[in-house]
Amino acid sequence: MHVIVVGAxxxxxxxxxxxxxxxxxxxxxxxxxxxxxxxxxxxxLAPAAEVVWGQSPxxxxxxxxxxxxxxxxxxxxxxxxxxLGHTSAETLVCAGDRADLASLRExxxxxxxxxxxxxxxxxxxxxxxxxxxxxxxxGAVTIPGDHSIDPRRITGALISVLGDDLVxxxxxxxxxxxGRTVGVxxxxxxxxxxxxxxxxxxxxxxxxxGLPTLPLRQVxxxxxxxxxxxxxxxxxxxxxxxxxxxxxxxxxxxxxxxxVLGATSREDGRSGTNAGxxxxxxxxxxxxxxxxxxxEITDITTRARxxxxxxxPIIGRIxxxxxxxxxxxxxxxxxxxxxxxxxxxxxxxxxxxxAPPGSLAAVGPERFEAEHPPAETQNAQQHTISIQxxxxxxx
Amino acid sequence: MHVIVVGAxxxxxxxxxxxxxxxxxxxxxxxxxxxxxxxxxxxxLAPAAEVVWGQSPxxxxxxxxxxxxxxxxxxxxxxxxxxLGHTSAETLVCAGDRADLASLRExxxxxxxxxxxxxxxxxxxxxxxxxxxxxxxxGAVTIPGDHSIDPRRITGALISVLGDDLVxxxxxxxxxxxGRTVGVxxxxxxxxxxxxxxxxxxxxxxxxxGLPTLPLRQVxxxxxxxxxxxxxxxxxxxxxxxxxxxxxxxxxxxxxxxxVLGATSREDGRSGTNAGxxxxxxxxxxxxxxxxxxxEITDITTRARxxxxxxxPIIGRIxxxxxxxxxxxxxxxxxxxxxxxxxxxxxxxxxxxxAPPGSLAAVGPERFEAEHPPAETQNAQQHTISIQxxxxxxx
Numbered sequence: 001m002h003v004i005v006v007g008a009x010x011x012x013x014x015x016x017x018x019x020x021x022x023x024x025x026x027x028x029x030x031x032x033x034x035x036x037x038x039x040x041x042x043x044x045l046a047p048a049a050e051v052v053w054g055q056s057p058x059x060x061x062x063x064x065x066x067x068x069x070x071x072x073x074x075x076x077x078x079x080x081x082x083x084l085g086h087t088s089a090e091t092l093v094c095a096g097d098r099a100d101l102a103s104l105r106e107x108x109x110x111x112x113x114x115x116x117x118x119x120x121x122x123x124x125x126x127x128x129x130x131x132x133x134x135x136x137x138x139g140a141v142t143i144p145g146d147h148s149i150d151p152r153r154i155t156g157a158l159i160s161v162l163g164d165d166l167v168x169x170x171x172x173x174x175x176x177x178x179g180r181t182v183g184v185x186x187x188x189x190x191x192x193x194x195x196x197x198x199x200x201x202x203x204x205x206x207x208x209x210g211l212p213t214l215p216l217r218q219v220x221x222x223x224x225x226x227x228x229x230x231x232x233x234x235x236x237x238x239x240x241x242x243x244x245x246x247x248x249x250x251x252x253x254x255x256x257x258x259x260v261l262g263a264t265s266r267e268d269g270r271s272g273t274n275a276g277x278x279x280x281x282x283x284x285x286x287x288x289x290x291x292x293x294x295x296e297i298t299d300i301t302t303r304a305r306x307x308x309x310x311x312x313p314i315i316g317r318i319x320x321x322x323x324x325x326x327x328x329x330x331x332x333x334x335x336x337x338x339x340x341x342x343x344x345x346x347x348x349x350x351x352x353x354x355a356p357p358g359s360l361a362a363v364g365p366e367r368f369e370a371e372h373p374p375a376e377t378q379n380a381q382q383h384t385i386s387i388q389x390x391x392x393x394x395x
Numbered sequence: 396m397h398v399i400v401v402g403a404x405x406x407x408x409x410x411x412x413x414x415x416x417x418x419x420x421x422x423x424x425x426x427x428x429x430x431x432x433x434x435x436x437x438x439x440l441a442p443a444a445e446v447v448w449g450q451s452p453x454x455x456x457x458x459x460x461x462x463x464x465x466x467x468x469x470x471x472x473x474x475x476x477x478x479l480g481h482t483s484a485e486t487l488v489c490a491g492d493r494a495d496l497a498s499l500r501e502x503x504x505x506x507x508x509x510x511x512x513x514x515x516x517x518x519x520x521x522x523x524x525x526x527x528x529x530x531x532x533x534g535a536v537t538i539p540g541d542h543s544i545d546p547r548r549i550t551g552a553l554i555s556v557l558g559d560d561l562v563x564x565x566x567x568x569x570x571x572x573x574g575r576t577v578g579v580x581x582x583x584x585x586x587x588x589x590x591x592x593x594x595x596x597x598x599x600x601x602x603x604x605g606l607p608t609l610p611l612r613q614v615x616x617x618x619x620x621x622x623x624x625x626x627x628x629x630x631x632x633x634x635x636x637x638x639x640x641x642x643x644x645x646x647x648x649x650x651x652x653x654x655v656l657g658a659t660s661r662e663d664g665r666s667g668t669n670a671g672x673x674x675x676x677x678x679x680x681x682x683x684x685x686x687x688x689x690x691e692i693t694d695i696t697t698r699a700r701x702x703x704x705x706x707x708p709i710i711g712r713i714x715x716x717x718x719x720x721x722x723x724x725x726x727x728x729x730x731x732x733x734x735x736x737x738x739x740x741x742x743x744x745x746x747x748x749x750a751p752p753g754s755l756a757a758v759g760p761e762r763f764e765a766e767h768p769p770a771e772t773q774n775a776q777q778h779t780i781s782i783q784x785x786x787x788x789x790x
Contacts, residue, residue: 226670272691275621275677279688282674293674296667297695 001025003347004184004194006171006208008033010041010151010332011325012200013158014340015347017076020162022348027192028162029184031170034155036202040223040303041333042252042260043154045069046146048116049091049241050331052107057312057362059114062331064356065338066145072337073149082157085150085255089238092126093141094133096244096287101139103243108141118143132235132289137242148239148252151333167192171201174210174322181210181321196347199318200325202332203306214314215368216327218304220270222277223262225299232291233257244284251285251292259295261285263330273302305329308368315342315363323347324365396420398742399579399589401566401603403428405436405546405727406720407595408553409735410742412471415557419743422587423557424579426565429550431597435618435698436728437647437655438549440464441541443511444486444636445726447502452707452757454509457726459751460733461540467732468544477552480545480650484633487521488536489528491639491682496534498638503536513538527630527684532637543634543647546728562587566596569605569717576605576716591742594713595720597727598701609709610763611722613664613699617672618657620694627686628652639679646680646687654690656680658725668697700724703763710737710758718742719760734758 001024005016008030016026044050047062073086095101104120111118118141126140127133133140159166167186175183175191183193199205203218228235236253243249252260264277278300285292308314308327313335315325325343328335342359345352352360361367396419400411403425411421439445442457468481490496499515506513513536521535522528528535554561562581570578570586578588594600598613623630631648638644647655659672673695680687703709703722708730710720720738723730737754740747747755756762 224670227667229665270624270691272622272693274688275619275690275692276688278673278692279677279681282670283678286674293669293671295670296665297670297673298667300692300695 001196001348002027002194003196003198004029004192006184006197006199007201007204008159008166009036009200009202010038010155010336011202011328011339011343012198013155013162014336015198015200015325015343016162016165017158018340018344019347022344024348026162026165027167027194028165029167029169029171029186029192031168033159033166033168034152036204037303037305037332038151038155040221040263040301041151042223042250042262043085043149043151043333044091044146044239044250044252045149045334046091046143047334048111048118048143049093049146050334051111051114051116053110055311057310058331060356061312061338061359061362062334063115064359065335068337068341076154076157076161080157080160082153082160084157085153086147087149087255088147091143091146091239091241092130093143094126094137094240094242094288095139096136096242096284098138100243100246103246104139104141116143117145130236130238130240132291133240134288134290137288146239149333150254154333171208173208176210179319181319195321197322198325198343198347199322200343202326203304205306205324205326211322211324212318214324214326214365215309216314217267217307218269219307219329220266220268220302220304221263222273222281223260223301224278224281224297225301226259226261226292226295227257227298228259228291228295232294235259235291235295236289240288242284242288244287247280247284249281249284249288251289258298259292261292271302271304273300305332313339313363314365315339315346315360316365317346318365396591396743397422397589398591398593399424399587401579401592401594402596402599403554403561404431404595404597405433405550405731406597406723406734406738407593408550408557409731410593410595410720410738411557411560412553413735413739414742417739417743421557421560422562422589423560424562424564424566424581424587426563426582428554428561428563429547431599432698432700432727433546433550435616435658435696436546437618437645437657438480438544438546438728439486439541439634439645439647440544440729441486441538441634442729443506443513443538444488444541445729446506446509446511448505450706452705453726455751456707456733456754456757457729458510459754460730463732463736471549471552471556475552475555477548477555479552480548481542482544482650483542486538486541486634486636487525488538489521489532489635489637489683490534491531491637491679493533495638495641498641499534499536511538512540525631525633525635527686528635529683529685532683541634544728545649549728566603568603571605574714576714590716592717593720593738593742594717595738597721598699600701600719600721606717606719607713609719609721609760610704611709612662612702614702614724615661615663615665615697615699616658617668617676618655618696619673619676619692620696621654621656621687621690622652622693623654623686623690627689630654630686630690631684635683637679637683639682642675642679644676644679644683646684653693654687656687666697666699668695700727708734708758709760710734710741710755711760712741713760
């Protein structure tokens with residue numbers, strides 16, 4: 001059996017590696033491997049802190065993937081010889097002001113009720129743990145189980161393992177025979193055939209001809225990488241997340257001293273680095289850790305994350321020869337081991353009993369095929385706001 | 396006659412071009428031509444707006460160089476065929492709040508008394524001129540004579556004209572014979588000889604062995620380049636300078652739509668891009684032109700400007716074979732025609748009667764050779780603060 005994986009981000013690469021370990025031949029096609037959303041990602045393995053309202057189908061997936069991570073990382077480290085920058089330091093979630101603290105308390109109840117180990121600690125205790133916290137921080141939650149890893153090191157390790165199977169080109173379309181995908185066509189005209197094609201092209205899936213249009217949003221965001229001056233290093237030993245005037249912000253300290261500050265979310269379709277996004281990140285991070293402004297900016301990365309309508313990934317079979325795996329939004333790094341396993345199982349028609357019950361249903365693309373248009377759409381006309389042009393205005 | 400010019404920034408290049416036009420052979424040596432302070436510069440030709448307290452020796456120099464600019468730019472455009480991005484749009488200086496307006500009024504009196512054409516205009520008039528100004532702006536001064544030009548285009552044009560005479564290497568030391576500079580040694584071991592050596596290496600002059608130590612400060616600064624989205628372009632048609640909580644900030648619109656936002660000043664010796672500097676620029680610019688946050692950041696450049704103790708350039712003869720030309724701080728672009736002329740005159744022992752009276756005395760390095768140490772230094776011991784270690788503290 002031979003499988004073509006379209007896309008060499010964290011999902012495509014980890015799926016290809018999963019298949020390879022099953023003894024299946026793979027070819028991975030990407031014009032710029034690991035330079036998409038994975039290149040921007042901060043790498044928080046945060047099943048608890050990522051629990052937010054209205055995304056209950058996501059919680060068991062995040063928990064299951066977090067549970068898979070230690071083995072996933074250990075195996076990849078062993079086979080590649082790469083240090084993945086994994087750290088089991090806890091996460092501290094901080095409140096910028098009293099209103100943010102109220103939100104944090106409510107969120108903590110939700111996270112607790114989802115079965116995660118979270119606890120409110122005093123500000124003085126938080127400051128004992130992280131002396132760089134701002135005087136204005138007025139409450140904190142510890143999440144011992146939320147760790148972090150370096151996504152650029154993971155993809156680097158995966159590429160070192162899979163490099164021989166990597167084709168640097170862009171897939172322009174799926175090749176079909178009688179409704180079955182049988183291969184792909186590249187932008188250089190080359191045609192590759194395979195028993196199965198896995199499309200894991202992140203936010204770019206809808207650029208591939210022959211694939212049904214997926215309900216993907218491009219959610220752009222800026223991420224700033226920094227380095228503390230020698231006199232302040234290490235500035236942080238834990239991941240600091242926070243709510244600042246209700247806006248989420250995080251600072252992830254890497255084992256090599258790098259600090260990753262993120263992440264904005266915008267859907268304006270603009271691929272450039274937004275000045276307002278950079279401003280927001282620095283301003284909000286300063287509220288939690290003032291010394292962030294004494295650091296050196298080493299990198300600003302702007303990328304589109306592939307968002308689905310419900311922020312749950314889209315993994316499923318499209319036709320007898322094609323499986324799609326995308327829509328991981330801001331959970332791609334955490335969900336990689338689970339997503340890779342489910343995707344590889346679908347491609348090989350293997351059993352997914354190892355995954356949490358209902359996983360495939362939760363991620364299946366068919367969940368968006370509503371039988372009837374929702375009531376709001378039917379009644380839309382009643383809500384139309386009529387705009388009257390003043391007399392004599394432009395005809 | 397043959398002259399070696401050490402440094403291919405705006406000063407070294409324009410000096411070399413000046414010499415070339417006199418029929419003199421030149422060799423310019425720089426490891427990275429035009430990538431120092433000139434690469435960061437915004438290119439304001441602002442003799443009036445740069446008038447600040449306590450720098451009276453600078454005013455006639457700035458005025459004289461501004462007067463030289465039209466011919467300088469026209470000749471360089473003609474000989475190179477390059478568009479230099481010169482615009483004669485006026486400068487608007489805006490006040491962030493009432494206190495800033497008070498400072499602006501006082502500054503305007505100084506600028507007027509120095510003979511420049513500046514006038515206070517109403518906020519509504521300012522907003523007529525530049526609709527992007529923030530509602531909070533509470534006063535503005537117009538300076539019709541302050542224009543701008545693109546420094547990267549100037550150096551590009553000069554390099555295109557002088558490229559055959561450019562050696563990409565680093566000068567490590569001056570070669571001397573009986574106290575006279577006779578050439579330079581490069582980092583690749585090559586030795587070049589010349590009748591005269593001009594050291595115009597900006598903030599790096601003190602890295603060159605054999606040159607007396609100059610009283611240069613490295614004044615680091617961040618400059619952000621932006622581009623407005625199509626819907627907002629052109630965001631500005633004039634250079635916007637401002638005082639925001641007493642901090643200076645400027646936004647220079649380029650003829651090609653680029654916006655140059657600067658500039659911070661720090662002397663911490665750190666060559667990296669400072670997060671606090673980027674934050675300050677975006678925060679203060681937003682106070683004057685809120686839509687700056689809707690723009691795309693295309694570039695952040697951090698460079699050291701060569702500052703002298705009194706912010707006036709240092710141009711003078713060091714020995715019979717060597718002339719130095721540095722210390723232009725944030726006036727390098729504006730002062731290039733004047734500085735190049737004075738430096739070339741010194742190197743060729745030509746007459747400088749064309750320059751404002753007292754120019755050479757104002758820029759001469761000998762002005763820093765004080766006869767006696769200042770009183771403060773002599774009495775420094777009286778001001779020593781004694782810090783008592785508490786009993787039992789670290790030994």
